[in-house]
Amino acid sequence: MKRVRCEVPAKKTYGDLGDACATAHALDVVGDRWSLIVVRELMLGPRRFADLQSAVVGITPTVLTERLRHLAGVGVVEHATLDDLARTRAYRLTPWGRGLEDVMAALGRWAHGSPGFPVAGGSMTPDGAIVAMRTMTPPTPEAPRPVELGIDLVDVRRAAAGVRRYRLRWRARSFELVEGLAEAPDATVTGDSTAWTEVVFGMGPLEEAERDGRLAVDGDVDALTTVLELYRSVLAG
Known part of the structure; x- marks a missing residue:
């Protein structure tokens, strides 16, 4: 029996759809599930993959790898080397990526007014x-x-x-x-x-x-x- 190869179509971005809004582009950059949570866990300093896997509760290693690859590709995250004897490989926010703290702070303050907050x-x-x-x-x-x-x-x-x-x-x-x-x-x-x-x-x-x-x-x-x-x-x- 001949196997039929099914290819998953590439996900279209807002930009692909012709939306030139800066907010739409921001969502293309960090709007995927888990992306901002990964950013949150990098906000205070570099973290190893294992640190992120442990801290971002519910994410799989495959999805974490994909999110880190995406965030690195768009300039939010970069590779780092920890100052330890093993010269451990880690991830950190780029200078531009650190600017997301203001964005997340605004979201956090906004969320405090939500009827569903705090989360039980x-x-x-x-x-x-x-x-x-x-x-x-x-x-x-x-x-x-x-x-x-x-x-x-x-x-x-x-x-x-x-x-x-x-x-x-x-x-x-x-x-x-x-x-x-x-x-x-x-x-x-x-x-x-x-x-x-x-x-x-x-x-x-x-x-x-x-x-x-x-x-x-x-x-x-x-x-x-x-x-x-x-x-x-x-x-x-």
Whole structure:
């Protein structure tokens, strides 16, 4: 019996269809399912394929490979080499790709008004939690006191991925929240990234998260409260 080869027709872009709108082109670049989630997990720094496979819950290795290939082809993602003994291959955002943080921040703020938000039973990766904080931080907030926090998070759904460490520094009108080890933190928060997100965005009290062992605080609790009050003021409008 002769086999008939079936070829899947190439997907047409908005540009192929004659739409010259810049927004339509943006959707051609990052509008596919998973693309912006991959970008979110690269927002704070380079990540290995295995890191992305673990963090982007539900994506298959084949689809992740295809998305990374597409994002590299359109100039959003590029290959990187980690500064370790093995010179591990990784992926990172290009300078142009990093500009998507403003886009995602606008989408995130817009989504807070959705009738379907927050998502019941949803979880957050460590990077997702920190990107959400960056999204909701007002421009140049004024610090009532100098604060430095260490935020050490793990996704309990994939504890084998290990802890991600972040540094928050707030001095006067300078606010920094990045990946990295805090040098002289007033306090350090350690625990589950979803529990931390719930505390920051007012979906659960810190005391309860500490009591059930999902979070632990070491150091000056008042320093941590200063930061939490910032986000409470944002949510209060």
